[in-house]
Each structure stands twice: as C-alpha cells, then as structure tokens.
Amino acid sequence: MTAKAFIFDLDGVLTDTAEFHFIAWQATAHQLGLEFTREDNEGLKGVDRVGSLQLILDKGQLSVSEEKFEQLLVEKNQHYLELINDINPDNLFPGVLDCFAALKEQGIKIGLASASKNAAFVVDKLGIADLFDFIGDAASVANSKPAPDIFLSVAQGLGLSPEDCIGVEDAVAGVTAIKSAGMYAVGIGEKSVLTQADIVFPTTGEMDVQQLLS
Template structure:
C-alpha cells in the first residue's frame, strides 16, 4: 500500500472544550463555596487544595475534603452538603456576565466555525448550562455534555465521548481542550487529541500546551491533524 495512504491524517471535525478554567474562571467561586463548607466541617482548605479538585465532580470533591479532615459522612450527609455547596456557588455566580469570558474565546469560536468544525462542551459541572447562558455563548455550541448526563467523572472519558456522540463526530476526529490533568487524561482515554491550557510541566500528556485560550490559534489546531 502506498505509504502516503497509510499515514493519512485524521481530519479535524470538532473541538470539544472544558468550561471551568478554559473559557472562564469559575475556580474562585468554587473555592469560596468549598471553603465555606470546609470551614463548617472544621477542615482546613486552601486555594492550593482547590487546585486538586479541578475537573473533579461535586461528590468526589466533597469526599476529598472529608478524607482530608478524617470525616466519615453518611449518604444523607453527603447529599445535604453537596446541595448546600451548590446553593452557595449558584448565589456567587448569579452576577457572571459576558465580561467574565476569557479574552480570545469569541475570535477562536468564530475561526472554528469558519473552518466548518463543530464546537462541543465536556464539563464536570452540573451548572454548565447556566454559566454558558450567563457568559452569552450558549448558542455557540453544537452540543453540551455535562455532569448531569454522565455517571463517571474525569479522568474517565465518558463526558468527552458523550460530547463527541452528541456532535455526531468520531472521537478520532475531535480535539479536546482542558486545563486539568484529569481532563487531559480523559481526552486521551477518549481517543482524541489533547490540548492543554496552563503549564507544560503539569500537562505532560497534552500534544500542545498554551498558557491561555487567547494563545490558541486555528493554525495550531490544524497542525494536530
């Protein structure tokens, strides 16, 4: 067989983004909500601790805090505390607006659409739809997959695979964009090409790492084909 035929690049058809830390910064709101809960439980909780919870779903985040404090929570206590944390978080993000969208997101979305590629979301948040609406970009997505629709949190690839399925695009033709280690692992496990937002030393499995979304270009994405 012709060598060129055996090494045909897989055409890019979709870009699937994480939300928190990629398109906007909700980490501070999450920190304040988890910090208030940890204070109530008398568990020390810092912003560095909050970094450990990036890409982790609500239940496992709560369990991480409980384990840190040596606490054993019942199922009922977990449900109550998760609802309490989420109510506080929703209060904090009520005032989010398009001004909270990271610079560079809208030009990048426009360029992606101009290429004829689809745009998807794969978020560990159960409030993703609300945040997208507050940011004014809900209409830019061809499909949104979030924690309300999956059983397994990142690094399990379920939410990325769901996004690809919803877009009608095979995973091999998708690029995933993440800022969390667990998210990059999920993209790799899904069989997609991973792009990291952050520090290369931390996101070692990513094929490409840029410091922020504004530094990501169509040419760089095209080069991953």
C-alpha cells in the same frame, strides 16, 4: 488528523469560576471544622462535586451519613449559584470569541464537556450558549473525569468519532479524560503540569487554531 470538532472544558478554559468554587468549598470545609487552602482547591480541579466533597472529607479523615453528604452537596451548590449569579459576557477569557469565530469559519463543530452540572447555566450567563453545537451534561454520564465518559458523550452528541475531535482542557484529570477517549489533547496552562497533553498553550486566547487544524 483532520479535526471536525473542538470539545472544550468550561472552567479554566473559557472562563474562571474556580474562585467561586473555592469560596463555596472553603465554606463547606469550615462547616466541617476543616482548613481548606487554595492548594487544596487545586486538587479539586476537573473533579466533580461528589468526588470533591469526598476528597475534603478524606483530607480531614471524616465520614458523614449519606443524608448529611447529600445535604452538604446541595448547600455547596446553592452557595456557588449565588456567587455566579452575576457572571456575564465580560467574564469570558480574552480570545475565546475570536477562537470560536475561527472554528465556525472553518465549519468546525464546537462542543462543551464540563464536569459541572451548572455548565449550561454558566454558558447561558456568558452569552455563548448558542455557539455550541452540543453541550455535554455531566449529570448524564456514569463516570466523571479522569474517565473519558463526558468527552465520548459529547463526540456522540456531535455525531462524530472520538478521533475526529480535539479536546481542550486546563486540568490534569481533564487531559487524562481526553487521551482516554482517544482524542488529540490541547492543554491550557503549564507544560510541566499538563504532561499528557499533545500540545500546550499558556491561555485559550493564545491557542493557534490554524496550527491545530493543519
């Protein structure tokens, strides 16, 4: 295949805001009288905000009113935004800028497909917003990962067919979304975990752009 675009997930691929999500979700769980561990947090990887809260409630076999559900979502997001307010270009993973530069040099488009509704805010803080040719909006798609919607939406935004795109993800739900979209899937992390990926690199910095383009 000759790739015309790389579509990146944000959290865990370009930067690590997972710790901030963990702190905010843990506070939400504690408010509900529930325990919330790092292991529990792993289960929320790649899942959107609504789905994440539902998983926490399901774990505690709890149900809340629609109004309370919305209130918890708003509070969690406000807490998360306070935590990431100080994020800056130093929070970018090593090798990301080199990777983007290599893609730009080859005339390859760069897209962002994040489950986070705060993605645009985060990439702006990281100082890389202008490097993207298209930033997908998680709020504008009907179904979140593992559904392919966000990746298909970004491909469309880039003016390309899904088969012309390579998706890069660190979460199982994200890799499933890439494959469901009909794209080549690059996993970032453990091969034993990201079994659906076509190829896996330990970190984004170790991703071999030339190998993927040949």
